[in-house]
Amino acid sequence: MQAFLDDWGLTLLTFLPLLGALLVIAIPKADEQMQKAVALLSTLATAVMAVLLLVWFNLDNAGSLQFVIDLSWIDVINSRYIMGIDGISLPLILLTVLVVPLCVIYSFKHFPEPRNPKAFLALLLILETGMIGTFVAQDLILFFVFFEVVLLPMYFMIGVWGGENRRYAAIKFFLYTLFGSALMLLSFLALFFLADGTLAGLAEANTFDMRALSGGATTAIARTSQIWIFAGMFLGFGVKVPIFPFHTWLPDAHTEAPTVGSVILAAVLLKLGTYGFVRVALPILPEAAAAWAPVIGLLAVIGIIYGALGCLAQKDMKRLIAFSSVAHMGFVMLGIATMTDFGINAAVFGMVAHGLITGMLFFLAGSVKDRYHTLDMSRLGGLLVQAPKMGWILGFCAMASLGLPGLAGFWGEFPAILASYNPAGILSEAVFRTYMVIAAVGTVLAAGYLLWMLQKAAFGTPREEFADSPDVKDASKHEFWAWVPMLVLIVVLGFYPRLIHEASDPAVVESLVVNVGDDVYDCLEIEDGTDCFEDLRAESAEKSNGGG
């Protein structure tokens, strides 16, 4: 089994959903039951594959890449088909393979107009391939391809099945993301030419191998070049996260997207951006990351406050949740900006927690919309009276989202704030402690808007117009079973955060300390790190010339 998983595990994990999509496309349009069955089965098969990988994953060695596949792909640019997972990607993959089947189950009874389950399910499955592929790719070009594969399916999902303003939202989403990733591709290319793979023990100097690039191949690149290259990646990942001020596509996309689209967007798609920072930008260019960290931190805290204030100004429940995403992703980015293992662990946890909690909130918003045909909070009310189960679940998720200890949200936010008390040595403590204070204020605001939303939607008595509406029923069987696994996980992770930390911590330490080399880590940990990097560069340049 181990051998089989080593050779085929990640390839199967990535492409099983795509295979499912092709099968769904091959089934005649009229046979909806069959399409649903095949779609669900292929997502479940993917989930089983992920569980097998989890079982055979060596937790004692979570820091290093496992199940590595390394085959030739595009020889002429020395780009290879490299895949592998470690403790950072594993939780995110598990999140993906959990959320997608739940979305499929949920959609069985909720195909938005104009229905067409065949196309909807096929797109959902293609989306899954793109997302998993991004989390397993270990070659920049392969990473880029998967990163882009998610674009079109999401574009169609918003544009075809979305709300009234869907065309605008869809094209905005597409253009923003593509703009970021075009510049990101340029950065990857610049890395290809400027990095020296021989420093990391490769035979060729020019490489897209992420393992080598994050293993010291970039230390000889001039500081200005590094900073420009990082800027390109920053745009590519930052738009996806989204970091303030690139966030404006998000509320539109979320408001217009169908429920399942919103859930996938919130639960997994946004994480592609933060994952990019943790996996690509930081380990590959630690020096430039340190130079950019104060900016990232600043934008993160602006995002936290701005997102929260934005929430308080919303009338539409879905839009409110979308703005809360901007705030929550701000916490994740703050954790990343500290450049400490503590902060990045918090970020990884925050990604998973936000995926579960906000995914759930979007599910609920979708179900509320199904019943009341509106998400205007001034017209909602009395959900607890009319649909007590849903009302309680909404309350539970609001609590989780505002970071109540004991639920998953807490372990994303609190450690991120804590980490900014004590950022990496090269960063200014004063600046990050200021950020910490601002971020802490943000949590208060979060409690404000979430409780306000809960009060508007769930408390009170139902409005007259909906008092006798036959549409308003409590959670259906499909909805309930699609939600239970996520609710359970929110509690379990809240009580036992080690489940993720155990995997992510060694991987974070590995990528931040071990892989880049002790000397780089030392530079990050001292105050005049810039000079230290300068010395390191001279040393590497000498080695690089000597070797080449």
Add this chain to the structure above:
Amino acid sequence: MSEFVRPALDWHALAPELTLLGVGAFLTLIDILFAERARAITSALAGLGLLGVLVPIITLASAGVASEPRVMFDGGYVVDGYSLVLKAIFVITGYMVVLLSTNYFAEGDYWENEYYGLLAASMLGMLVMTSARDLITIFIALELLSIPVYLMAAWRKRDLKSNEAGLKYYLVGVVASAVLLYGMSLLFGVSGSTLLSDIGSSADLGSGVDSPAMVTLGVIFVLAGLAFKVSAFPFHTWAPDTYEGAPTPVTAFLSVASKAAGFVALANLVFVGFWDRSDVYQPVFWILAAASMTAGNFMALRQTNIVRLMAYSGVAQAGFLLAPLAVAGESAGVADDALQAIVVYLAIYAAMNLGVFAVIIAVARRTRTGMVESYNGLFRTAPAMAVVMTVFLASLAGVPPAGGWYAKFSIFRALISPGITWGYVLAAVAAVNAVIAVGYYGKIVARMWFEKPWVPETALDEIQEKTPNDMSEVVAAESIVAAETVAAETIVVAESIVKTDAGTSSSLPFALVLALGLSLAATLLFGIVPGTLTHFTEVTLLPTIFTGS
């Protein structure tokens, strides 16, 4: 005067050109012999004949031409790996154009034999161009490939627009030829030879500092003459009108093969003839590339006719293709990267652009219009066609995994590899333009997927007649019902048009389906496994005089 010495001919190396010549002559001959009776089989014969040209290309490849080029006429005609790859691209493109033409011309009651004869003649010019390393040969090849297309563009001779297309293309083309020829005469005057390798090594041309202004002028004139051919801004003005008026298969041929031939000529001239004069051509190409991308994209955003839109998209794509030439003179390694990027781009562009035109022809078969509105709701009326078109448009926009991303990637790579500021800036310009292009490609995609199905105006009138005219007397509630009926009927009519008028892919003619399938397969294959293409495109053009120095 020395006695005339008969040049040694390498018949094997010339076999592709000779075979194609035979095919063209044969097609014309059967028209003379059998007249109308041969109509039904001409296109099939043309297609088979073109595929037959692949045979000598393959035998040449297996004879190791890539490593040992066959040189004729003192270096004026070279068959090497580069020219073979391009010959294969041209022949396959030509075959695809035949597939696109088959039903278009058969059903439209146009002359067929002459058409395929002219197509073969034009392609002969392209094959010659790939091997031409001499000013005169390049000029002859250019005329040979252009003149038949002037005629083909005006093939719908009862249509004014088609006449305009042909005439406009002809006039602009002739002016461009004159400009080109004038530039060539200047270069000949300075270097005393028409051979590109002589021009390249000529001391007068190579000594950057105090070379006569005549050389600069000559180079610029030659480049400008060819810029017309590749429809680069500001020499693109003929393209939209000609593309719109010409029969759509001819437009496909113009936008892919004819444009590619222009790039081949540019590559031959730059890499063999002018390579040392990067001080002249690099700024020219930089400006042409940046201007073509930007202007082409912005003008494409405003188009309402799909073929005109594709014309401007072609201008923008030409900008991408020109971009690597703006840095090609930096070093021999960069030159190789740039050339390979151009060849890769040409191959992928051929696949995806032919695919788009195949869809345009298929859709126009039932809608009889080129307006972009006619793509509304294609996903509902012909889902397979919509998906295929989406793949091609995504490819043109550069979204992985469709092939276009690798084409753009190669261009970026060539631009960044020398590590000079101007290269980075042009790469950034190109990246921004790649995003702007999504504006109009995405618009078509959005129409296909998001809009209600399109209904021709005549059909709309019919529906209107069926519904009550005196709406004012009907109570409000009823008028809503009536409006809903109209909407419902619109969809029914739209769907019935699809069903009856051969709209679904299964009832498309076989040739068109084959063309769609081939281009789709190539587009996806090049995107997912670019190695299948790069395996053939690792070519070089720089003569040893440059690489040695």
